[in-house]
Amino acid sequence: MxxxxxxxxxxxxxxxxxxxxxxxxxxxxxxxxxxxxxxxxxxxxxxxxxxxxxxxxxxxxxxxxxxxxxxxxxxxxxxxxxxxxxxxxxxEKIDITLSGYNFKSASKHPMNIVVDDIINIFVPLGYSVVEGPEVETDKYNFEYLNIPKNHPARAMQDTFYITENLLLRTQTSGLQARAMQANTLKTPLKIICPGKVYRRDDDDATHSHQFMQIETLVVGEHVTLADLKGTLDLVAKKMFGEKREIRLRSSYFPFTEPSVEVDVSCSCNNNKTCPVCKGTGWIEILGAGMVHPNVLKMSGYDPNIYSGFAIGFGVDRITMLKYGFDDIRNLYNNDLRVISQFVKER
Amino acid sequence: MIVSYKLLKEYVDLKNYSLEDICSALTLAGFEIEGLHPLSSGNNLVIGEVIECEKHPNSDHLHVTKTSIGKETLQIVCGAPNCRKGLKVIVALPGANLPAKGIVISKSEIRGVESNGMLCSLLELGVDEDKLTDYQKAGIEELPLDAPVGNDNPLGYLNLDDTIIDISITPNRADVFGLHHLFKEVAAILNTKIIKEDDFSINRQGECKFNASSNTSACDYFSITYIENIKVMPSPKWMQDILLKHDIKCINNIVDIGNYVTLMTGQPLHMYDADKLQSTSFVVKDDKNVKVLALDNKEYQLENNDLAVTNNDEVVCIAGVIGNASTMISDSTKNIALEAALFDGNRIMNSCKKYGILTVAATNYSKNAVDRYNTIKASDLACNLLVKYADAKKVSKANEYDKRNLTIKHVSITTEFINNRLGTNYTNNDIENVLKRLSFDYNLENNNFDIIIPTYRNDIEIKEDIVEEVVRLIGFDSVPYSTCLINTSKYGLNDIQKARKIINDYLLDLGITNTLSYTLINKEQAQYYGVFEKDNYIILPHPLTVEKEYLRQNLICSMLNTISYNQARGLKDVAIYELSQVYSNENLNGKEKLAIAISNNLNKTSWLENKNVDFYLIKGIVEGLLNLFGLDNNRYRFELLSDYYPKQLIFHPGKSAILKINGQIIGYLGEIHPTTLKKESIDKTVYFEMDLSAFLSLKTSKIKYNPVSKFPSVSRDIALIVKDEIPVSDIIKTMKKAGGSLLTNVDVFDVYKGEHVQNGYKSVALSMTFTDPNKTLVEATINELFNKIYAQCQKDLNAIIRS
Known part of the structure; x- marks a missing residue:
């Protein structure tokens, strides 16, 4: 049952x-x-x-x-x-083509990228980074650089004066004298000095009343023009590529003697219509030279014992060349559509 | 400066060099070529004569010509209004290329009539329109009636077959403003010869009737020559050609000769109509306070320190700048007084700045282009030319006032010194070659060069100047590449530079973009955004524009401008930061500021719901930054900004704070005030700015490892109802005070106002964490602590536990 x-x-x-x-x-x-x-x-x-x-x-x-x-x-x-x-x-299936949560890093300003790139080339070579005031005295901006009052070179740089003796620095070169004077033991110096500088130029495609420079100074015994040339070659290759060459041209700066303009070879392969080098094959990138004995003397280094070289980088110009900017004003309007293109260059 | 290529070739042996070679060599040796400007362009041209000119049958403005070019006669259609029978013209033959207008000439038919070429205007041949009259621009060029028909180089016939070379001159080499010096320089650079010299010979007879002197140290040389019986007429064509090519206007033979000599030697000259002078005595003075009518028909007010040439105490010339109208050379001038003098360049420059005039003479004096040793030679050359081209009958000896202290410059240098500076291996022979090219005299003894510097080389003073001459003439390619082997004990980044790197990385990784803006702002911006600043602004006394007159003391204005710029271009979400030095009258050395601004959204994922920026976003970023630098929250405080700045309009008064570290105000943060948002036309924005210099000078504690308790932590939640104005930080402080060391953490997890909570009160839910490093906490201990904490909150804050 x-x-x-x-x-x-x-x-x-x-x-x-x-x-x-x-x-x-x-x-x-x-x-x-x-x-x-x-x-x-x-x-x-x-x-x-x-x-x-x-x-x-x-x-x-x-x-x-x-x-x-x-x-x-x-x-x-x-x-x-x-x-x-x-x-x-x-x-529960989702559309995996929709974007993920936004964790994108932002970009550094391209000029700050170039400054840091240059610092990163020099620091491993034993240079230290030195900064100084943008409101500078006439003495450091001009006189200690062998540019006395009424020197014709003052006309090359139209200056924003604040008082008779105070101005917005027209060049980072003033840090040469500051660094040499600050080094009371007068030991060898290898410094790199980035910073903003100002000139009374109307802003247009190629001029800016504010721009950036990097000054490099080496002082020691037996520093030669060949050392400068070797250093410049290294920098050009690291900045622009191993195949680049440099060329020195005679020039004039009151605080260096001899003085040179430095050109880097263009990547255009002798294209006669190249807009960057204008068919010359060379692009002017910076000025340099052997430190003038008066400059050494005024800052306490005996020019009979010491010699040195100085390099002045125009950061704006290098940034424009490296990334192909054609108007310097685009470096200062902070258009995020521009800056955001540089995210991988941190 | 500019120089005619043809003139250069006339003086310097350049037959083995192309223009390209010359330009490249000059550029490398310090004379950068700025541009080449052909005076004209075109080929396949010939001089012709219009022998017949008829109206075109099918046009009311065209002409049909029969134009002879010597060996044949061509039918050419021409549209120029001045085309007529008998004209000598420039004919572009079929095949001619006229690059200025992009024209290639071919045989063609124009409205049914055959045309075998073109009659040209100079405009079509590439001549600068500024150098042409309106008549020339409107029609074909009319050649002189004696122009040789059939000549196949009409541009050469017109002396337009030349190129103007534009050279950039460095300030140390103004000596080459005198073309004779430029020619020597070019010859030295290219290692070639000078093949022509101007004739300086002059037979001076008798004493000068004029007497020269100076009352000022700013003129240490003044010479005057009396020249009799000259004839004023046009200067010779060759001279006019040279002057015109160098942008100098032709006036008459007398004035042109003066200008020519200055062009060639660099030495300014001045000529007076001797019969209009009141006295025979010239005195240079610098204390004349008078108005002078100059030969440009303008009045100039002379003051102390302006140099003046006086005659009978009347100003007859603004020295080194411009002559006086009353004594200028005119068509009726018979006798002249010729001045060749030296004036202090700085004085001249200062006067010129004041007058707003810059003449060739003033330029040469102020830029040190003058050969101080050879002033009289310029006078000689002028006299020579006056005899040749102005029929001067008698040239006197020069009367000279001469207080110059002239010593011949020597530089003593060894090849070893040169090689030590350059890192090269030059021999004595190499150095000798350079000196010979430069025409520097020297003695070589015991390997030491004693070099005599030519008088026009004002730039050479010291050994290093010779080093430069050597390397630029031998060429920089001869310098090897070497590595600078100097060791330095200290190198790399200092602490501030390293800290900046950390800040950059932190903010960039949060998605905040690094910007770089201008230091100079306008007055209105400086005042509006200056409310937090105690210092005084640095103001430029001579700004370029009023928009850039003040040195910013903070970055707010620039940051909000950047947001505005981007939002105006459709970019709504803007998150930016900037690091920059700022300056004030009280702080000339400057301090560094860090500013962060975020508008609308940070890291928005557009298809998801996103929270708009608020105070807590910017506060969180700041707290993260402080944490990154090891600052415990007991070292910093946020206090309501409006307690410090009750009247400001930059921040929302209820949603902004100041950041105090160790009791010092380091920064401020919050939501931007709606008034300011509107002023800048930007969306909701949060902002933070701090004195980074002050922040980075704070000491941070060293890290010491703190062992983690082996015993479990216990959590208890509590919800307290307190008056709305009591800040949560006070509740936490009270709880921590009561909880002691066992209360290891207090977290807020809810703040609520509204239903079930009395108006003016809020409910704050907190989670307490208790940890004992030595034993497991028992229920009784925790309860006891909980009650103690609650009691303290009741006592201090009138808090009631929410049921």
Missing amino acids: LKEKLETLKQEVQQKVDKVTSSLELSDIRNEYLSKKGVMSSFMMELKNVANDQKPIMGQMINETKNFISNLIDSRMKELQDIELENKLKE
Whole structure:
């Protein structure tokens, strides 16, 4: 009797389980049959009323049925959960082409990039970085650089004077004298001095009343023009590429003698219509020279013992050449559409 | 300066050099070529004569000509209004290339009439239109009636077959303003010869009737020569050609000769109509306070220190600048007084600046272009030319006032010294070659060169100047590349420079762009944004424009301008920072400032919902920065900005703070005031600026490892209702005071105002973390602490626990 009943029950459950479509419904079925108050429990209750000798056999039959139902539900449950999870994940599908959260780093201003590049070339060569005031005295900006009052070279640099003796520095070269004077032990010097400078120029495509320079100064015994040439060659190759050459041209600065203008070879391969070198094959990048003995003397270095060289980088010009700017004003308007192009040059 | 290529070739043997070679050699040796300007251009040209000129049958302005070019006669159609029979003209033959107008001539038919060339205007031949009259520009060029028909070099016939070379002269080499010196320089650079010299010979007869003297040290030489019976007429064509090519106007033979001599020697001259002079005595003075009508028909007010040549105490010439109208050379001049003098260049320059005039004479004096030793030679050359081209009958001896202290300059140098400076291996022979090229006389004894410097080389004083001469003439290619081997004990970046690098990296990685802006701002900006500054602005007394008159003391104005510039161009989200020195009258050495500004959104992901910038964004960035430099939050405080600056309009008064570190105000931050946003036309913006110099001079503590407790921490939350005006920082401080060392952290996780909280109050939910480094905390201890903390909050803050 019981056996048939259990068999019927199995079939009944089997049918229900087959029909079921969600894990939730299946949980209800599990409750109906397997919970404490469920169908299987009621069988167990009835077992109390059965003769003792029959109990083990019938108990085993009930348990077997219970296990059968339990397995049946479990395996179906797993099936359904798998399907349901699969469906859920399908529903959760996103458009992976949309952009991620914005973690983009920003860019340094291109002129600051060039300044740091140049510093990074010189520092491993044993140079230290020296800075000084933009509001400068006439003495440091001119007189200590062998440019006395009424010197024709003063006309080369129209100056923003604040008072008779105070001005906005027209060049970072003043730091030569500052550094030499500050070095009271008169030991050798190797310095690089970046900074803003100012001249009374109307702003146009090639002029700016504010711009940036980097002064480099080496003072020691037996420093030669060949040392300057070697240093310039190294810098040009690191700044513009290993294939670049340099060329020195005679020039004039009151604080160097001899003085040179330095050209770097153009990358255009002798293109006669090249807009950068104008077909000459050479691009003027900076001025340099051997420190004038008067400059050494005025700052306490004996020119009979010491010699030196100085280099003046025009950061604006190098930035324009390196990255192809054609209007210097674009270096100062802080258009983020421009600056953001330099993110990888940090 | 400019020089005619043809003239250069006349004086210097350049037959083995192309113009390109010359330019390249000059450029390398310190005379940079700025440009080459051909006077004309075109080929396949010939001089012709219009022998017939008829109206074109199908046009009301064209002519059909028969033009003879000597060996044949061509039919040429011409549209020029001045085309007529009998004209001598320039004919461009078929095949001619006229690059100035991009024309290539070919046989063609013009409105049905055959045309075999073109009759040219000088404009079509590339002549600078400034050098042409309106008549010349409107039609074809009319050659002189004796022009040789068939001549196939009409540009040469017109002396237009030349190129003007524009050379940039460095301030030390103004001596080459005198073309004779330039010619010598070119010959030295190219290692070639001078092939022509001007004739300086003159037979001076008798004493000069004039007497020269000076009352001022600013004139130490003044010579005057009396020249009789001259004839005023046009100067010879060759001289006019030279003057015109060098941008000097031709007046008459007398004036032109003076200008020619100055052009060639650099020495300014002045000529007076001797019969208009009141006295025979010339005195140079610098104390005349009078108005002078100069020969340019303008009046100049002379004052003390302006140099004047006087005659009978009347100013007859503004010395070294411009002559007086009353004694100028005119068509009727018969006798002249010729001045060749030396004036102090600085005085002349100062006077010129005042007058707003700059003549060739003034330029040469002020730029030190004059050979002080050979002033009289210029006078000689002028006299020679006056005899030749003005029929001067008698030239007197010069009367000279001469207080010059002339010594011949010597420089003594060894080849070893030169090689030591250059790192080269030149021999004595190499050096001798250079000196010979430069025409420097020298004695070589015991390897020592005693060099005599030519009088016109005002630039050479010391050994290093000779080193430069040697290397620029031998060429910089001869200098080897070497490495500078000097060792320095200290190198690299200092602490401030390193700190700057850390700040750059931090802000760039947050997505904030580095900018670089102008130091100079205008008055209105300086005043508006100066409310936080105690110092006085540095103001330029002579600014270029009023827009750039004040040195900024802070960066706000520039930063907001940058935002405005970008937002006006459609870029809404702007996040920028700048590091810059600022200056004031009280702080001339400057201090460095760091400014950060963020408008609208930082790191927006556009398709997601983004929170607009607010105070806490900028505060968080600041706190992150402080944390990066190891500043514990017990060393800094944020205090309400409006407590310090109750009236400012830059920051939102309720959403801005000052940053105090160790009790010192280091910076300010907050949301920009709506009034300022509107003024700058920018969107909602948060801003921070600090005195980086002060910040970086603060000492930060060394890192010491702090062991982490092995025992678990326990968290308890509490929600307190307090009056709205009580800052959360006070609650945390109170809790920490009561909690002691076991209360290791307090975090705010909610601040709520509104429903269920009484008006004027807020609910603050905090999470407390308790940690004991030595044992596991038991429930009883925590409860005890919790109650103690709550009690303290009740007592100090009237806080009530929220149920």
